[in-house]
């Protein structure tokens with residue numbers, strides 16, 4: 001994790017003091033003799049359970065102690081750094097693991113073959129305090145931290161949601177109401193209610209799509225009193241993750257598209273359900289998130305042993321800096337190609353459906369399916385970064401200004417091999433646009449157009465989400 005150097009950064013000197021260092025002197029000049037490692041042979045004469053090893057090391061040059069820790073091997077009880085006057089400068093305690101998982105990640109099992117796993121992880125590990133986030137990156141790994149390929153563990157999506165918790169209230173919550181006592185804070189827009197409200201998120205395209213903001217632009221989070229809703233004091237973060245284990249399935253592509261006829265669901269099941277738009281769903285729903293639910297099982301090849309469990313972990317990396325007056329806040333908007341905007345007077349009413357399907361018609365001309373929509377931006381700003389979240393089959397995606405000018409054109413990267421990040425046939429990443437800050441300005445009330453061009457083939461559960469990062473002020 002790093003920042004570009006500027007006059008507000010303070011340099012650090014890094015010293016390693018080795019307990020094996022037997023210092024001798026040539027006059028006043030110390031001669032160090034570090035052995036790197038040592039062994040313990042307990043002696044009959046040893047008193048107690050502990051082996052104590054210490055040494056005295058002169059520091060030619062001093063400085064202010066900013067941080068101190070140790071590198072040790074198992075069996076360590078503790079380690080202490082003393083000043084010349086005998087004062088403890090730093091006392092370090094070990095943490096011993098108690099489970100099987102690598103590090104301390106919250107693990108979960110990607111069910112069995114063909115299984116859809118949907119997990120909501122509340123209060124994930126996240127940097128605290130008033131900070132500016134520059135980048136968020138995530139991928140699926142196994143218990144040895146090796147990247148898992150998409151053709152075995154398909155990351156349908158991970159979404160990071162921000163919420164505030166009143167712990168007193170949430171302690172009274174039922175299992176059936178996991179969000180009781182939690183107040184969700186959506187991104188800056190523009191979909192209705194809590195639809196597409198996540199702060200970061202990607203899926204199949206997570207490995208090679210950048211969500212990195214250029215300096216000094218950041219997503220501002222953390223204690224900011226006017227930002228905290230009344231009665232909800234603690235800011236926390238939720239991971240919503242959906243993974244499909246496609247090992248041994250009859251049709252991996254159909255499973256990852258969540259095609260209903262591949263899963264153990266019946267169309268009658270939808271009649272009683274409510275869709276994203278709050279209206280009852282129709283029985284002709286062919287595929288998408290409603291066919292990939294917690295208990296969904298995709299069809300397996302005959303005779304495939306479906307008892308092979310596998311562990312998968314979402315490994316994520318957050319890059320941030322402490323907030324100060326040199327950081328410039330960014331607004332994050334998701335423009336969804338399914339958004340059919342209507343108006344109440346001049347007030348836009350958004351109607352994002354999150355996903356869409358393609359049924360190629362005989363009358364379709366050419367190889368492409370073009371989907372576009374017009375979305376008004378209540379508040380404009382300077383375009384700082386833009387990219388998209390998509391599903392396989394995407395050809396390209398374009399964001400246009402009201403005058404028809406291309407503001408950002410995004411191209412896919414398709415994998416060509418076997419290794420994670422380059423899986424053949426999968427869209428492993430999308431490009432992005434970093435216009436020179438100030439060169440593209442979106443006006444308040446400007447109506448943008450998003451266009452997603454897709455292969456003209458039968459496809460369900462597609463997503464076309466344009467990510468638009470705007471700075472209302474420039475440095």
Ligand SMILES: *[C@@H]1O[C@H](CO)[C@@H](O)[C@H](O)[C@H]1NC(C)=O
Nearest residue numbers: 171172173174175176177180
């Ligand atoms: C717990 O569940 C019951 C039954 O669904 C409900 O009546 C009750 O209000 C719930 N408790 C809280 C704290 O919401």
Ligand SMILES: *[C@@H]1O[C@H](CO)[C@@H](O)[C@H](O)[C@H]1NC(C)=O
Nearest residue numbers: 166167168169230231232233
């Ligand atoms: C949490 O909620 C309870 C019940 O509504 C309220 O009395 C309390 O003041 C809240 N806590 C905070 C820190 O706002």
Ligand SMILES: *[C@@H]1O[C@H](CO)[C@@H](O)[C@H](O)[C@H]1NC(C)=O
Nearest residue numbers: 342343344345346347348349
């Ligand atoms: C339209 O706007 C008016 C005035 O703000 C409001 O009273 C009314 O409820 C709105 N109608 C709908 C359908 O949202």
Ligand SMILES: *[C@@H]1O[C@H](CO)[C@@H](O)[C@H](O)[C@H]1NC(C)=O
Nearest residue numbers: 368395396397398409410453
């Ligand atoms: C997107 O792809 C279509 C079909 O190949 C092409 O006609 C169009 O020029 C592309 N758009 C951009 C911005 O690259």
